Amino acid sequence: MTSGTCIYRFTRDLRIEDHAGLAQAAAHGDVLPVFIVDRALEARLAHAPRRAAYLCAALDALDRALRERGSHLLVRRGAPGAVLKHLARACAARGVAWSASYDAAGAHADERLRSELEEAGLRALVVHDAPAIAPEESAAARPSGGNGYRAFAPYFEVWRTLAVPTYDAPLLVRFAASDLQSEPLPQPNEFGAPDRACDAGPSAARAALAHFLQGAALQYAAGANVPSDDGTSHLSAHLSFGAISARGAVRATLERIEDPFLLSEERASLRRYLRSLAMRDFFLQLGYFHPESGEQALQEKMRAFPFSRTHAALDAWRAGQTGFPLVDAGIRQLRETGWMHPQVRAIAASFLCFDLGVDWRVGRDEWDRYLIEDDPALASGNWQWIAGVGADLVQYPRIFNPEKQRRRIDPSGLYVKRYVHELAHVPVAAWNGLRAHDAQLSLALFATESYPQPVVDHDAVARAFLARYRAFVAG
Numbered sequence: 001m002t003s004g005t006c007i008y009r010f011t012r013d014l015r016i017e018d019h020a021g022l023a024q025a026a027a028h029g030d031v032l033p034v035f036i037v038d039r040a041l042e043a044r045l046a047h048a049p050r051r052a053a054y055l056c057a058a059l060d061a062l063d064r065a066l067r068e069r070g071s072h073l074l075v076r077r078g079a080p081g082a083v084l085k086h087l088a089r090a091c092a093a094r095g096v097a098w099s100a101s102y103d104a105a106g107a108h109a110d111e112r113l114r115s116e117l118e119e120a121g122l123r124a125l126v127v128h129d130a131p132a133i134a135p136e137e138s139a140a141a142r143p144s145g146g147n148g149y150r151a152f153a154p155y156f157e158v159w160r161t162l163a164v165p166t167y168d169a170p171l172l173v174r175f176a177a178s179d180l181q182s183e184p185l186p187q188p189n190e191f192g193a194p195d196r197a198c199d200a201g202p203s204a205a206r207a208a209l210a211h212f213l214q215g216a217a218l219q220y221a222a223g224a225n226v227p228s229d230d231g232t233s234h235l236s237a238h239l240s241f242g243a244i245s246a247r248g249a250v251r252a253t254l255e256r257i258e259d260p261f262l263l264s265e266e267r268a269s270l271r272r273y274l275r276s277l278a279m280r281d282f283f284l285q286l287g288y289f290h291p292e293s294g295e296q297a298l299q300e301k302m303r304a305f306p307f308s309r310t311h312a313a314l315d316a317w318r319a320g321q322t323g324f325p326l327v328d329a330g331i332r333q334l335r336e337t338g339w340m341h342p343q344v345r346a347i348a349a350s351f352l353c354f355d356l357g358v359d360w361r362v363g364r365d366e367w368d369r370y371l372i373e374d375d376p377a378l379a380s381g382n383w384q385w386i387a388g389v390g391a392d393l394v395q396y397p398r399i400f401n402p403e404k405q406r407r408r409i410d411p412s413g414l415y416v417k418r419y420v421h422e423l424a425h426v427p428v429a430a431w432n433g434l435r436a437h438d439a440q441l442s443l444a445l446f447a448t449e450s451y452p453q454p455v456v457d458h459d460a461v462a463r464a465f466l467a468r469y470r471a472f473v474a475g
């Protein structure tokens with residue numbers, strides 16, 4: 001394509017800094033920035049109001065950044081193919097660029113759009129912007145070749161050796177002069193979300209990362225395991241909407257590691273944080289090379305495992321009323337704030353899959369209604385990993401004892417008390433040894449408070465699950 005106009009369709013990449021997609025579009029002409037609200041997005045936002053609020057605020061910030069550059073965001077509502085073809089005719093554009101999706105639905109939509117545009121004689125450029133290292137790049141470095149990585153350890157060995165590219169020259173992007181009028185920016189109330197202020201967009205994301213790297217990142221190796229300390233970066237929503245590039249987060253962490261005035265434990269913590277960022281890239285490449293893993297287990301042998309779709313205590317799990325304080329605190333944190341501490345996610349997810357024997361997709365879809373993060377590939381990858389049916393981090397069920405875990409990561413009960421108000425005035429010592437049929441405990445804890453009895457006897461159901469699992473694997 002020679003110089004002219006290239007449409008850039010923003011999706012989950014709502015910034016103009018360090019932008020692989022914009023850089024690619026700018027190499028093909030002046031850039032016309034577009035955002036399309038289609039049926040799929042409308043439905044996705046209508047079922048997750050907090051996510052809708054974040055997206056609307058981030059679009060507002062993007063529009064302001066574009067206006068500072070003499071342009072504006074051109075919003076359209078409709079089917080992407082038809083909208084883009086229409087716009088291409090209106091501004092004589094010869095191509096459309098956008099950033100790749102990593103989940104099955106998004107990847108299919110990308111492919112459909114690509115062929116629709118190409119049939120109309122337009123060039124379609126699908127660019128890797130979301131990961132720090134593009135899937136093809138890590139796959140090319142794989143000694144045995146093949147379709148990317150299914151195990152994190154060898155992936156990380158390669159990932160850490162690859163240079164993270166930069167596209168940090170927004171001034172090189174020239175935006176097209178156009179008199180096309182935009183439809184109004186989407187507003188939270190269109191999707192049933194309250195119109196309230198929301199910390200979204202690039203400046204909120206940069207501030208969160210800078211604050212984290214100056215403080216909690218230096219204790220991340222230990223602090224990330226303590227939910228009451230809030231020792232993680234809270235970058236996931238920002239990364240999922242592309243308010244900050246993963247490349248930028250990796251580079252800033254590498255720069256921090258170079259600080260000569262760090263203790264070696266602090267440097268080790270920063271390396272641990274890099275490993276978390278690499279895990280994001282790992283799950284994105286897994287979704288990219290194995291789109292079928294969005295809806296079925298990556299491990300073929302586990303596809304027929306008889307997880308149930310329901311359980312008498314499923315609604316109690318959904319509502320954070322299982323009688324297991326750590327599980328309930330996590331689920332209530334999610335429903336109250338749109339985010340759950342990562343360690344607690346693992347324990348609450350394990351409880352659903354193993355204590356209740358319920359399918360990982362039921363849990364994933366339930367949390368999707370509350371999470372601000374919009375990263376389906378990470379959701380499926382992590383749920384499958386916990387259920388022991390996905391990536392080969394470890395190939396067995398990760399059964400956590402929710403009470404032992406609570407005593408390990410929240411011994412003072414600070415985290416639980418923050419979200420499980422019924423327990424705020426019950427001494428933590430009374431929680432120890434929580435059992436469904438412990439009469440004395442029932443008197444001490446449950447009789448006078450409204451907190452529910454444990455819905456299962458963890459030891460019994462975990463052993464029963466393992467017996468079913470062993471029989472299935474052997475058969």
Ligand SMILES: Cc1cc2nc3c(=O)[nH]c(=O)nc-3n(C[C@H](O)[C@H](O)[C@H](O)COP(=O)(O)OP(=O)(O)OC[C@H]3O[C@@H](n4cnc5c(N)ncnc54)[C@H](O)[C@@H]3O)c2cc1C
Pocket residue numbers: 224232233234235236237239240276277278279280281283339340341342345346349371373374375376378379380382383386
């Ligand atoms: C059962 C389960 C479900 C999850 N569902 C989602 C989801 O729907 N969407 C989502 O974005 N994340 C999901 N995660 C991963 C992780 O828990 C969240 O990204 C979490 O919000 C990270 O919080 P943070 O940004 O403070 O993390 P930090 O610990 O500060 O990590 C920094 C960044 O590294 C990445 N990262 C860290 N851990 C993981 C991981 N296990 N997998 C992939 N990337 C990781 C994230 O981008 C994160 O923002 C899930 C994890 C589990 C165990």
